[in-house]
Amino acid sequence: MASHGIKDQVAIIGMGCTQFREHWDKGVDDLLIDSATAAFDSAGVSKDDVDAFWLGTASSGMSGLTLSQPLKLEGKPVTRVENFCATGSEALRQASYAVASGAYDMAMAIGVEKIKDSGYQGLNAAPAPHDGTKRNLTAAAMYSLVLPAYSARYGVDEDELRMVVAKVAEKNHRNGVLNPLAQFRREMPAEKICEMASVAGRLSVFDCSGVADGSAAAIVVRAEDAHKYCDDPLYIKALSFVSGTGGGLIDPDYDYTTFPECEMAGADAYRQAGIDDPRSALAMAEVHDCFTPTEMVLMEDLGFCERGTAWKEVLAGTFERTGDMPINTDGGLKAFGHPVGASGLRMHYECWLQLRNKAGEDRQIDLSTRNLGLVHNLGGYPGEMVSFVSILGPELG
Amino acid sequence: MRGIISFGGYVPYRRLDRSAIAAVMGKGGGRGTRSVASYDEDTTTMGVEAARLALRPVDAEPRALWFATADPAYLEKTNATAIHAALRLDTSVGALDFGGAVRSGIGALRTALDAKGPTMVVTADIRGGLPTGADEAAGGDGAAAFLIGTEDDGPVVAELLGSASATEEFVDRWRQPGSPSTGQWEERFGETRYGPLTTQAWKEALGTAGVEAADVDVAVVTGTHGRAVKRVAGQLGVARVADDLAAEVGNTGTAHPGLVLANELEQAEPGQTIGVVMLADGVEVLILRTTEALAEFTPGSPVADQIADGAEVSYATFLQWREMIQVQPPNRPEPTRPSSSAAARAQDWKYGFVGSRGTESGTLHLPPARVSIRPEDELDAMDPAPMADIGATVVTFTIDRLVYSVSPPVVFAVVDFDGGGRLPVELTDVEPDAVRIGQRVEMTFRRLYEAEGINNYFWKARPARSGQ
Numbered sequence: 001m002a003s004h005g006i007k008d009q010v011a012i013i014g015m016g017c018t019q020f021r022e023h024w025d026k027g028v029d030d031l032l033i034d035s036a037t038a039a040f041d042s043a044g045v046s047k048d049d050v051d052a053f054w055l056g057t058a059s060s061g062m063s064g065l066t067l068s069q070p071l072k073l074e075g076k077p078v079t080r081v082e083n084f085c086a087t088g089s090e091a092l093r094q095a096s097y098a099v100a101s102g103a104y105d106m107a108m109a110i111g112v113e114k115i116k117d118s119g120y121q122g123l124n125a126a127p128a129p130h131d132g133t134k135r136n137l138t139a140a141a142m143y144s145l146v147l148p149a150y151s152a153r154y155g156v157d158e159d160e161l162r163m164v165v166a167k168v169a170e171k172n173h174r175n176g177v178l179n180p181l182a183q184f185r186r187e188m189p190a191e192k193i194c195e196m197a198s199v200a201g202r203l204s205v206f207d208c209s210g211v212a213d214g215s216a217a218a219i220v221v222r223a224e225d226a227h228k229y230c231d232d233p234l235y236i237k238a239l240s241f242v243s244g245t246g247g248g249l250i251d252p253d254y255d256y257t258t259f260p261e262c263e264m265a266g267a268d269a270y271r272q273a274g275i276d277d278p279r280s281a282l283a284m285a286e287v288h289d290c291f292t293p294t295e296m297v298l299m300e301d302l303g304f305c306e307r308g309t310a311w312k313e314v315l316a317g318t319f320e321r322t323g324d325m326p327i328n329t330d331g332g333l334k335a336f337g338h339p340v341g342a343s344g345l346r347m348h349y350e351c352w353l354q355l356r357n358k359a360g361e362d363r364q365i366d367l368s369t370r371n372l373g374l375v376h377n378l379g380g381y382p383g384e385m386v387s388f389v390s391i392l393g394p395e396l397g
Numbered sequence: 398m399r400g401i402i403s404f405g406g407y408v409p410y411r412r413l414d415r416s417a418i419a420a421v422m423g424k425g426g427g428r429g430t431r432s433v434a435s436y437d438e439d440t441t442t443m444g445v446e447a448a449r450l451a452l453r454p455v456d457a458e459p460r461a462l463w464f465a466t467a468d469p470a471y472l473e474k475t476n477a478t479a480i481h482a483a484l485r486l487d488t489s490v491g492a493l494d495f496g497g498a499v500r501s502g503i504g505a506l507r508t509a510l511d512a513k514g515p516t517m518v519v520t521a522d523i524r525g526g527l528p529t530g531a532d533e534a535a536g537g538d539g540a541a542a543f544l545i546g547t548e549d550d551g552p553v554v555a556e557l558l559g560s561a562s563a564t565e566e567f568v569d570r571w572r573q574p575g576s577p578s579t580g581q582w583e584e585r586f587g588e589t590r591y592g593p594l595t596t597q598a599w600k601e602a603l604g605t606a607g608v609e610a611a612d613v614d615v616a617v618v619t620g621t622h623g624r625a626v627k628r629v630a631g632q633l634g635v636a637r638v639a640d641d642l643a644a645e646v647g648n649t650g651t652a653h654p655g656l657v658l659a660n661e662l663e664q665a666e667p668g669q670t671i672g673v674v675m676l677a678d679g680v681e682v683l684i685l686r687t688t689e690a691l692a693e694f695t696p697g698s699p700v701a702d703q704i705a706d707g708a709e710v711s712y713a714t715f716l717q718w719r720e721m722i723q724v725q726p727p728n729r730p731e732p733t734r735p736s737s738s739a740a741a742r743a744q745d746w747k748y749g750f751v752g753s754r755g756t757e758s759g760t761l762h763l764p765p766a767r768v769s770i771r772p773e774d775e776l777d778a779m780d781p782a783p784m785a786d787i788g789a790t791v792v793t794f795t796i797d798r799l800v801y802s803v804s805p806p807v808v809f810a811v812v813d814f815d816g817g818g819r820l821p822v823e824l825t826d827v828e829p830d831a832v833r834i835g836q837r838v839e840m841t842f843r844r845l846y847e848a849e850g851i852n853n854y855f856w857k858a859r860p861a862r863s864g865q
Binding site (some may be wrong): 118120121123124126127129130131133134135137138140141142144145148149198199200227245246247249250251252254256327383 | 566689727728729730732733740742746747754760761764770783792793796798799801802807811813817818819820821822823834853854855860
């Protein structure tokens with residue numbers, strides 16, 4: 001029994017990503033067609049070349065028909081997957097395993113979410129029939145529990161910590177300014193965020209990810225076939241997933257300063273990729289900054305810094321695009337926006353650009369000493385979540 | 398001799414200062430305060446709280462549960478069954494509603510005193526009327542529960558000496574189903590009816606009890622007709638008329654004779670004779686005498702303590718809770734109705750707040766689980782863990798201003814139970830800026846929301862009230 005991984009067995013040969021924003025003039029079909037077309041063009045293939053499809057959407061459609069109908073796919077298998085906010089990454093994980101197994105030669109992972117047709121603010125999934133005893137609390141409020149817990153555990157002043165997480169948003173907004181696909185493209189000073197009214201605990205609206213429509217897609221083949229389609233493919237080094245027990249909610253030992261599911265998924269991914277020290281091995285990471293405290297805690301859970309030190313590293317600028325460990329260079333969920341089913345693939349899209357030195361002069365990260373990237377998603381809440389981690393790189397070995 | 402084995406009064410946490418009414422409306426209100434059921438309370442949930450308090454002091458199990466209110470949460474469907482479930486009574490225990498009329502509360506109590514077997518009588522009411530009206534100010538919300546039986550069922554703290562009833566049809570107070578206010582005929586007419594009826598019933602009850610009016614130490618006199626209640630109380634010839642709690646609580650209607658009686662019993666000595674007189678479409682009279690067992694009786698939470706431990710609710714919020722005014726809800730989907738079949742499967746959890754505990758690890762699971770979070774527990778190796786009466790401490794908390802609520806913001810805490818176990822749970826009866834880590838809380842049965850006409854009942858935590 002082991003998580004063996006498929007290091008260097010599968011390569012991404014093309015990707016596409018729509019703008020993430022309030023697409024009042026585009027529906028699910030349009031978004032899927034746009035990202036799929038961009039991915040086909042990127043790989044230089046047509047829809048007929050792709051043998052199987054994995055469609056990730058949390059709540060914008062049911063079944064493979066959501067993709068096969070708008071794309072008019074003839075006689076092809078399409079699997080709809082859903083795994084909370086890790087849905088898009090889960091689609092990539094399944095497509096990758098399918099080609100690694102030899103079942104198909106070429107597969108597409110595509111994610112989409114049409115959030116803004118609901119007429120409500122925020123993310124609102126329709127609940128399955130229930131017994132009426134589930135807690136009534138927003139995700140923002142659940143993640144707001146991290147701040148007082150972290151303050152207490154590490155002795156950080158609550159006001160200072162509030163400023164620290166606002167700096168996370170400030171950084172991601174700064175990255176979004178340079179990204180033409182991002183939802184929010186303006187600076188947002190941390191001081192201004194701190195002055196805003198609290199909506200959940202001490203979090204303001206600007207501590208929450210953007211809510212957007214969008215779609216992103218990737219085409220994968222076995223690594224040995226990659227150069228038939230592409231001069232600079234991106235190889236998959238690790239794919240890891242952990243679905244939690246929910247025990248954190250009822251375990252008095254859980255203290256809301258860490259997400260054990262993320263730590264486990266990260267450790268498994270590092271094992272698959274043969275990475276001992278992620279901080280020195282990784283050139284960048286795209287992490288699930290659904291709320292600002294989430295990104296801070298993830299820096300520790302994913303091993304980018306010691307426990308209790310992430311807040312200092314945030315203040316030191318470590319995670320800036322030009323820092324030692326660039327995080328969410330595309331703006332993250334915060335500034336790029338968060339169409340649930342598409343976000344995981346959007347993060348891979350940023351790795352696709354950055355790790356192949358295609359992000360553009362104004363925002364390309366330094367690859368001179370490291371060239372691996374990490375993508376992290378989570379879905380759910382502190383105490384009960386799913387977590388995905390992948391590692392990617394432009395070279396075999 | 399049949400009588401009261403245990404009892405509990407319940408006064409909700411919120412108080413409306415009656416002077417706040419005129420401050421807004423230019424008229425109405427008066428002096429003192431009235432009790433106000435929170436937005437997440439109805440007569441069923443208040444009945445549960447009173448019944449829990451009544452069961453706390455004794456080791457006795459009711460064989461029948463009767464619930465009376467003039468403001469039922471459901472028509473058609475029995476409300477007593479939710480109370481039955483929250484008390485975790487056996488399915489063989491019958492649960493009945495005595496519905497609709499204010500008189501049904503004292504009627505259920507008197508019927509139980511004449512019946513067989515240990516019987517839990519629960520009375521509750523939410524009283525109000527249109528803004529500035531007399532009923533809005535004079536009304537109160539509350540509940541009272543009595544466990545009735547004989548010495549075979551448990552020590553009787555007050556035995557029934559005698560009782561009587563007088564009935565006459567006349568329209569004095571009335572309300573159409575769904576109407577927000579109660580009509581009242583010209584007051585002096587009712588007075589002419591209640592006077593003679595009281596004289597008749599009082600005399601008959603004293604006769605059956607074999608006591609004189611002068612032997613009665615205290616009379617609990619309540620009713621739907623304020624003037625008549627005052628007048629007859631002065632004519633009973635008893636040593637003392639009980640405090641009717643008008644200054645702090647108001648008239649809790651169906652629950653009121655029970656609530657005032659509970660308050661008196663909590664202060665009474667053994668060997669005292671108590672008369673209970675209720676004026677509602679006639680007159681009901683009970684003559685009780687406290688026993689030596691009363692000296693050994695410790696109330697679940699004295700009414701006086703609950704009255705002292707209240708906090709103000711603004712008149713605007715009161716009007717909103719009573720749906721006299723509607724406020725703009727957050728732009729979030731409203732909650733969906735609970736599934737009847739899912740709720741039925743989860744009955745012990747949803748209504749009884751029963752978790753499960755791993756037989757090896759002792760780890761508490763809320764909600765109950767078949768598979769433990771600890772590896773040492775085998776599949777299904779779980780014992781039921783009733784947690785409704787276990788205290789807890791706030792570990793951390795947050796205020797949610799985004800989520801849908803009838804009365805935002807939602808205050809939410811992670812609480813650790815005494816003896817182990819944790820739950821993230823909504824707090825109620827709490828000021829958002831007064832929550833503290835380390836604060837003591839206790840569980841309370843509430844109506845979380847209503848959707849498509851179905852009331853969604855479950856438990857919340859509230860700051861521990863004095864005496865509990």
